[in-house]
Amino acid sequence: xxxxxxxxxxIDWDGIKRELSKEFEKRSIKVRWIDTAQFLKSEExxxxxxxxxxxxxxxxxxxxxxxxxxxxxxxxxxxSVIVDHAYDVNIVWGIGAGYAKNMTSxxxxxxxxxxxxxxxxxxxxxxxxxxxxxxxxxxxKRLYFVDWIVLNKRKKELLPKIDLFIDAxxxxxLNWILGEDLFSAVEKLSKSIFRPRPWFxxxxxxxxxMKQHFQELxxxxxxxxWSFEIIAPENGIVLxxxxxxxxxxxxxxxxxxxxNILGKGHDRFEDYFPIRFDFLDTFDGGNLSVQCHxxxxxxxxxxxxxxxxDETYYIMDCKDxxxxxxxxxxxxxxxEFRRTLEHSAENQEEIEVTKFIQEFDSEKHKLFxxxxxxxxxxxxxxFVLEISATPYIFxxxxxxxxxxDKEGKPRPINIEHGFNNLDFSRQGERxx
Numbered sequence: 001x002x003x004x005x006x007x008x009x010x011i012d013w014d015g016i017k018r019e020l021s022k023e024f025e026k027r028s029i030k031v032r033w034i035d036t037a038q039f040l041k042s043e044e045x046x047x048x049x050x051x052x053x054x055x056x057x058x059x060x061x062x063x064x065x066x067x068x069x070x071x072x073x074x075x076x077x078x079x080s081v082i083v084d085h086a087y088d089v090n091i092v093w094g095i096g097a098g099y100a101k102n103m104t105s106x107x108x109x110x111x112x113x114x115x116x117x118x119x120x121x122x123x124x125x126x127x128x129x130x131x132x133x134x135x136x137x138x139x140x141k142r143l144y145f146v147d148w149i150v151l152n153k154r155k156k157e158l159l160p161k162i163d164l165f166i167d168a169x170x171x172x173x174l175n176w177i178l179g180e181d182l183f184s185a186v187e188k189l190s191k192s193i194f195r196p197r198p199w200f201x202x203x204x205x206x207x208x209x210m211k212q213h214f215q216e217l218x219x220x221x222x223x224x225x226w227s228f229e230i231i232a233p234e235n236g237i238v239l240x241x242x243x244x245x246x247x248x249x250x251x252x253x254x255x256x257x258x259x260n261i262l263g264k265g266h267d268r269f270e271d272y273f274p275i276r277f278d279f280l281d282t283f284d285g286g287n288l289s290v291q292c293h294x295x296x297x298x299x300x301x302x303x304x305x306x307x308x309x310d311e312t313y314y315i316m317d318c319k320d321x322x323x324x325x326x327x328x329x330x331x332x333x334x335x336e337f338r339r340t341l342e343h344s345a346e347n348q349e350e351i352e353v354t355k356f357i358q359e360f361d362s363e364k365h366k367l368f369x370x371x372x373x374x375x376x377x378x379x380x381x382x383f384v385l386e387i388s389a390t391p392y393i394f395x396x397x398x399x400x401x402x403x404x405d406k407e408g409k410p411r412p413i414n415i416e417h418g419f420n421n422l423d424f425s426r427q428g429e430r431x432x
Contacts, residue, residue: 006096030088040129277386282382309394312369324378
């Protein structure tokens with residue numbers, strides 16, 4: 001009769017509450033709802049707390065936050081919520097509900113992050129403690145560097161204590177599992193073989209191979225650029241019971257059974273699954289940006305991440321004219337390369353990329369190794385299995401072949417970050 005219902009950002013809290021209220025009314029159950037939003041600090045205070053981790057306004061990167069979820073609340077008031085026995089049920093409702101100390105049952109509502117991101121794109125989601133959004137880039141940056149960090153820390157604390165876990169990606173169909181059954185399920189998963197649920201996304205350079213071959217995909221998308229087979233911050237794992245499906249986020253599995261999943265690697269990577277693999281489809285599409293990934297020191301000092309991105313391209317399929325761009329030409333002039341990139345970005349002029357960067361023929365089953373700090377790009381008409389060790393979003397694009405996003409704008413270019421990391425010794429014969 002006294003319940004905390006906590007959960008993640010991106011939940012349709014109001015919609016779910018409306019549906020539950022209808023059911024309580026049908027049963028003549030008198031409920032007192034205590035919404036945690038009333039205990040949040042002011043929007044101005046929260047913006048000020050987040051600001052040190054948001055980087056430059058024009059940048060897509062910030063720095064990993066050291067805040068905790070409790071910092072967002074007037075925590076003394078939330079912790080000391082009083083039970084009103086005039087009601088049949090008291091429910092502390094919303095993000096942070098688990099801080100209320102006088103409740104006896106603990107429920108947790110979750111949502112897969114790819115669904116959360118679809119809601120962001122649809123304009124349905126604001127940041128933690130916010131009532132408005134500036135733009136999608138800023139929302140996503142704060143999600144990544146602040147909101148997800150504090151919510152994941154809190155989720156890890158709460159999970160072992162929950163009585164019920166709820167999948168809320170379908171607002172009016174809440175599939176749920178008892179806490180004890182969740183713990184049993186993920187323990188079995190962690191000692192067995194499983195596949196996360198993949199998801200697919202279009203992109204400016206995206207191709208047509210996946211769309212043609214995977215008929216289950218929506219055919220009204222203009223293309224599919226990526227198939228995220230596993231990318232730890234975003235994928236989920238679907239459980240089935242008697243024909244009912246319930247998805248848990250991949251980090252839920254890691255928080256509960258990370259040591260089983262990573263073995264000795266857990267000492268280094270803790271609760272983060274460090275390997276990503278995805279398909280890149282440029283069949284009848286465009287070229288990936290000319291890019292590189294940061295050095296270990298740079299990603300740690302600039303962005304607060306624990307490890308950096310090393311990757312490979314495994315060519316699953318390609319057309320006869322397909323290319324991969326990798327490493328510098330012998331005796332490349334770094335200053336000339338930089339001037340050329342900056343001139344292109346400023347004037348939207350094409351670059352003769354092979355003057356600076358080596359070009360290789362693609363072949364089925366060819367494997368390209370791409371350590372961090374190495375300049376690279378996949379050309380069009382490739383179907384690539386990209387296998388990476390990665391913390392996720394740290395790709396420094398230096399030239400994007402003058403491609404435009406769906407709004408007709410150039411994507412952000414990051415020449416400064418790129419040149420802080422490019423290893424120009426990766427040139428000439430050494431590259432091959």
